[in-house]
Amino acid sequence: VxxxxxxxxxxxxxxxxxxxxxxxxxxxxxxxxxxxxxxxxxxxxxxxxxxxxxxxxxxxxxxxxxxxxxxxxxxxxxxxxxxxxxxxxxxxxxxxxxxxxxxxxxxxxxxxxxxxxxxxxAALATADVGAGCDDKALTVRAIRDGRNYIVYGSRTLACDGADADLIVTPVTTNPAAGRDGLSLLVIDGNSPRLTRGPKLDKVGPRTRGLAMLIFDDVVVPAENLLGEEGRGFSYLIENVAQERLSIAVNSHATAVKELHDTIEYAKDRKAFGAAVSSSQQTKFLLATCVTDIEAGQSLLDRALVAHESDELSAADAAIVKLFCTEMRDRVVDRCLQLHGDSDDMPQFHPIFAAYADAGLSPTYGASSEVMKLIIAQSLGI
Structure with a gap:
């Protein structure tokens, strides 16, 4: 289309x-x-x-x-x-x-x-060990001390933790205030007493620089406070639609890429003397993939138009993120099936990398179950 x-x-x-x-x-x-x-x-x-x-x-x-x-x-x-x-x-x-x-x-x-x-x-440090995607349960603390904040605690970055220079970090400045006690600090990656753990070996993309950050009484100038103290949660919520839209765009583009490569592979690969693409089952699988991708494209483009007009709601962002990440999972799974026996394929063949990441993509920016809760809330239930 x-x-x-x-x-x-x-x-x-x-x-x-x-x-x-x-x-x-x-x-x-x-x-x-x-x-x-x-x-x-x-x-x-x-x-x-x-x-x-x-x-x-x-x-x-x-x-x-x-x-x-x-x-x-x-x-x-x-x-x-x-x-x-x-x-x-x-x-x-x-x-x-x-x-x-x-x-x-x-x-x-x-x-x-x-x-x-x-x-x-730059990086955003919101993946807290033990808190998951619950921003209200973040455990990194910041205490005001004159012209500085003293920051302590640990956090795992979603990506860039190993290499980031400017780290936007949600910190709790008033534990008794709940979400109203969350603030945003920009922490210099070279700050004394900020320790980066080794880059973590993980499933999925291998260039994300995922690493543990440990704040051991890190001194952060008060002038590095973003916005107002206590409004960190609202600032995070204001950007969450674009974050989830970005995840949806990436998921959809990945599905398009894997389908394109699989079609070419199916045309070239022979089984029982004929191209794999000539099989009716192959045609059915690929047709299903195309239909899924086109549906996702229409949904995604509508969301992008809304976002350009600053009209994309949190619920709409959740819908497009839910569909596109799970659609990517379905498409990549079907494409992997058509690659057949993996004995003659290199260990890091792109389809394997895509398959490993596809299962994780619904968890980025909060899980599919969280997306469903947001959508349900928009229905008044």
């Missing part, structure tokens, strides 16, 4: 992004996977090309372009190239809005030029 989201500027940007990925990322992506994080020169190159600065105002070195559709192109083209850039999405889609919408002018002048140029990598 033809899409009508993108204008000529978007499509010109798509060509630039596609060439960048093919020329500068794909040739060295295997090394990224071995090391577990994108190299620093990637961030500098992306910054030089303007990929980190699309929505950032011009006075801070950005392009000053509104809207989320450029971010969508960054994700779609990464999956088309066969690379997983979760750390990139963490920087541009998930963390950058806090610097654009919550940070004051002094903070923006201090941080945005570094983020735009690739001199600093």
């Amino acid at each position: 033809k899409r009508y989201l993108f204008d000529d500027d978007h499509e010109a940007f798509r060509v630039t992004v596609r060439d960048f990925y093919v020329d500068q990322v794909v040739p060295e992506y295997t090394n990224w996977e071995r090391k577990g994080v994108p190299p620093r020169h990637f961030w500098k190159a992306a910054g030089k090309l303007g990929l980190l600065s699309i929505q950032v105002p011009k006075e801070y070195g950005g392009a000053g372009r509104g809207g989320f559709l450029f971010n969508v192109i960054l994700t779609e083209e990464s999956r088309r190239a066969g690379i997983e850039l979760d750390s990139f999405r963490m920087h541009t889609d998930i963390t950058m809005p806090y610097f654009l919408r919550v940070a004051n002018a002094e903070q923006q002048s201090r941080w945005l030029p570094r983020l735009v140029g690739g001199d600093a990598v």
Whole structure:
């Protein structure tokens, strides 16, 4: 089904992004996977090309372009190239809005030029050990001490924990106030007494830089408080729709990529003297995949239009995230079946990596069960 989201500027940007990925990322992506994080020169190159600065105002070195559709192109083209850039999405889609919408002018002048140029990598530290996705149960504490906060506790970042320079960290500043006691601090990744555990070996994308962060009485200047003390929870909720939309975009783009590759594989692979694609069962499986993907595309594009108009509700974001992540799981599972016996396939064949991550994608940005609860609440039940 033809899409009508993108204008000529978007499509010109798509060509630039596609060439960048093919020329500068794909040739060295295997090394990224071995090391577990994108190299620093990637961030500098992306910054030089303007990929980190699309929505950032011009006075801070950005392009000053509104809207989320450029971010969508960054994700779609990464999956088309066969690379997983979760750390990139963490920087541009998930963390950058806090610097654009919550940070004051002094903070923006201090941080945005570094983020735009690739001199600093940003991350959001919301995955608390023991708290899961319950932001109200976060255990990292911050005590005001004159002009500073003293931060203590531990947290596991979803990604970029091993390499981030500016870490947006929800902290509890008033334990007795519940959600109204949560605040956001930007913590420098080089702060004394901030310890990074080793990069964690995990299922799924291998370039996310997942690592434990331990705050052992870390001194954070009070001027690094984002917004007002006690409003951290509301700031997180304000950005959750875009976070889940970003996850949905990535999931859908992955399904498209795996279906494309599987169709080509089925045409080339022979079984019992005939191409696998000639089998009626193969045709049925692939037709089901296409139908799932097209349904997801329609749902996703409607959500993107709503988001561009600042009209995407939390419930609508939950619907699109729920459908697209679980659709990705279904599509990749069917595609894996068509690859047949794995004895003649390399250990890290892309279909295996896609399969490993597909089962996890419904848990990103809170599980499918949480999405269903949000949707049910919107129904008044």
